[in-house]
Amino acid sequence: MSTKVPSESRPIAPTPQWLQALLLLAPAGVWLALLLVIPTLLIFELSLVPNIKPGDLVNPSGLGNYLRIFQSDVLNVIGRSLLFATGTTLLCLLMGFPVAYWIALLSPKRWRNLLLLAFVLPLWTSSLLRSYAWISILRPTGVLNTLLTSLGLPTLDLLNRSPAVFIGMTYSLLPYMVLILYASLEKLDRRFLEAAADLGATPPQAFWKVTVPQTLPGIAAGSLLVFITGLGDFINPELLGGTSSMTAARLIYNQFLGATQNWGFGSALSMVLILAVSLAIALLIKYGDKNASSL
Amino acid sequence: MQAPSKSPLRISWQALFSVLMFGFMYLPILVLGFYSFNQSPNSAQWGGFTLSWYVKFFNDSRILSALSDSLTVAFCAVGISAIIGTLMAVGLARYRFPGKQLYQGASYLPLIIPDIAIAVSTLVFLAVIAVPLSLWTIVAAHTVFCLSYVAFVVSTRLVNLNPHLEEAAQDLGATPYQSLVRVLLPELMPAIVSGCLLAFVLSMDDFLIASFTAGGGATTLPMEIFSRIRTSVKPDINALSVVLMVASGAVALIAETIRYRSEKKRLQ
Numbered sequence: 107m108s109t110k111v112p113s114e115s116r117p118i119a120p121t122p123q124w125l126q127a128l129l130l131l132a133p134a135g136v137w138l139a140l141l142l143v144i145p146t147l148l149i150f151e152l153s154l155v156p157n158i159k160p161g162d163l164v165n166p167s168g169l170g171n172y173l174r175i176f177q178s179d180v181l182n183v184i185g186r187s188l189l190f191a192t193g194t195t196l197l198c199l200l201m202g203f204p205v206a207y208w209i210a211l212l213s214p215k216r217w218r219n220l221l222l223l224a225f226v227l228p229l230w231t232s233s234l235l236r237s238y239a240w241i242s243i244l245r246p247t248g249v250l251n252t253l254l255t256s257l258g259l260p261t262l263d264l265l266n267r268s269p270a271v272f273i274g275m276t277y278s279l280l281p282y283m284v285l286i287l288y289a290s291l292e293k294l295d296r297r298f299l300e301a302a303a304d305l306g307a308t309p310p311q312a313f314w315k316v317t318v319p320q321t322l323p324g325i326a327a328g329s330l331l332v333f334i335t336g337l338g339d340f341i342n343p344e345l346l347g348g349t350s351s352m353t354a355a356r357l358i359y360n361q362f363l364g365a366t367q368n369w370g371f372g373s374a375l376s377m378v379l380i381l382a383v384s385l386a387i388a389l390l391i392k393y394g395d396k397n398a399s400s401l
Numbered sequence: 402m403q404a405p406s407k408s409p410l411r412i413s414w415q416a417l418f419s420v421l422m423f424g425f426m427y428l429p430i431l432v433l434g435f436y437s438f439n440q441s442p443n444s445a446q447w448g449g450f451t452l453s454w455y456v457k458f459f460n461d462s463r464i465l466s467a468l469s470d471s472l473t474v475a476f477c478a479v480g481i482s483a484i485i486g487t488l489m490a491v492g493l494a495r496y497r498f499p500g501k502q503l504y505q506g507a508s509y510l511p512l513i514i515p516d517i518a519i520a521v522s523t524l525v526f527l528a529v530i531a532v533p534l535s536l537w538t539i540v541a542a543h544t545v546f547c548l549s550y551v552a553f554v555v556s557t558r559l560v561n562l563n564p565h566l567e568e569a570a571q572d573l574g575a576t577p578y579q580s581l582v583r584v585l586l587p588e589l590m591p592a593i594v595s596g597c598l599l600a601f602v603l604s605m606d607d608f609l610i611a612s613f614t615a616g617g618g619a620t621t622l623p624m625e626i627f628s629r630i631r632t633s634v635k636p637d638i639n640a641l642s643v644v645l646m647v648a649s650g651a652v653a654l655i656a657e658t659i660r661y662r663s664e665k666k667r668l669q
């Protein structure tokens with residue numbers, strides 16, 4: 107990448123290095139600074155203003171908005187968001203690992219790319235419409251209950267309650283988990299598995315002592331991605347969870363576009379969400395490094 | 402050597418489980434397809450074949466104008482991102498400068514921060530600088546995450562690129578501009594295209610950021626769909642879903658084919 111050819115050797119005076127760098131980096135840099143960095147700093151400033159409404163003057167004066175988060179109604183909402191995100195992460199891991207394992211290690215080699223592509227293909231379709239499809243499946247007279255009735259089984263009332271949210275979120279995020287676990291399992295050194303078998307390890311022993319430790323970075327990265335995406339999910343709780351499933355994203359939404367306008371409180375909640383996500387990523391980097399150095 | 406000789410004889414439980422999970426992934430799509438051709442929309446029973454839901458939504462002017470708003474936003478945001486995102490990726494790969502870590506960190510933020518936080522901060526910023534919300538504020542907001550995705554995909558390609566290509570071109574007398582356009586750009590093209598397709602689909606799919614930055618003037622397709630499906634099941638939305646899914650499935654296939662071909666080419 108070094109372009110340190112002496113400028114005297116050029117027939118035309120070349121553009122200086124700093125100008126080239128500026129031309130390449132300035133447009134995106136300005137865009138990101140204006141529409142991402144400055145806005146984030148602005149909501150931090152706004153989060154320090156209690157009870158601000160659109161049009162009010164900004165006058166930072168305290169931590170009231172952050173203290174408001176510790177009231178029990180808000181804590182309930184945050185707890186529910188954490189529960190949805192954690193439960194979805196576990197479900198995705200449990201359901202995604204066997205699939206990724208099968209595609210990466212057991213399926214016929216020439217099918218692998220195609221199988222992986224087929225599994226993640228639904229990701230490319232509208233997330234709104236995929237959640238909407240679950241309404242058709244889970245509603246009282248929907249596909250699931252029609253099927254259960256025809257089998258002579260009692261019907262299930264899942265829609266507008268948390269089970270539907272878990273189903274919808276797991277459905278939305280499972281492909282990401284499988285993609286990341288696949289990338290990790292594909293690199294698995296199978297000689298270790300053979301060695302373990304030769305040394306008398308049973309398949310479960312080989313799995314827990316060889317496969318899991320070797321794919322731990324992938325497990326951690328996949329879980330983190332699902333967790334942080336789930337934490338900020340708006341559509342699934344909103345469409346499938348009903349009124350009793352308010353999450354942090356919906357609470358923030360309400361402070362700006364809903365009936366309860368409180369921009370300061372909404373900004374404080376957003377800052378907490380950004381902080382939580384950053385913390386999770388910092389943990390992964392720390393944890394990932396430790397894992398890498400122990401190998 | 403016992404385990405491999407045994408495995409072809411029986412089907413592993415992972416295979417059975419995977420078949421089940423494939424079913425799980427495609428069930429909602431099949432259900433939407435089923436309902437979109439079903440005459441009786443309010444039960445799961447088959448009421449006869451019909452195309453009336455398709456006719457209904459193709460004549461729905463609100464859906465069509467929302468679709469045109471969404472396409473305008475996606476094409477503009479992706480178009481801008483294709484240029485400035487690629488330039489950014491090349492610049493970051495090529496130069497070291499003070500504050501580079503910070504710049505790089507900011508470029509990854511839109512991939513990490515939840516949409517709702519981006520939506521909120523953009524709305525607050527636009528309110529503070531008193532820019533009226535419109536279709537163009539959605540474009541500006543979408544360009545932020547689109548350029549991040551384009552730059553991310555292009556960066557992964559740049560890492561695998563032969564670093565001497567451009568040097569060779571410049572040693573042969575090409576100006577930096579010529580070596581960028583004639584040597585580097587063709588090499589990066591598959592990555593730029595697949596990054597753009599990804600960004601395009603994400604822009605068409607975004608609900609939160611668009612609702613916060615649209616104001617009263619513009620309604621994107623996800624906003625229109627959301628306002629309709631919130632209350633109950635709407636059969637013409639089923640037809641719309643099928644059309645959209647076929648379209649985005651086609652985009653996905655194009656993207657994957659491009660990626661697959663360029664990978665194959667690289668390995669040769």
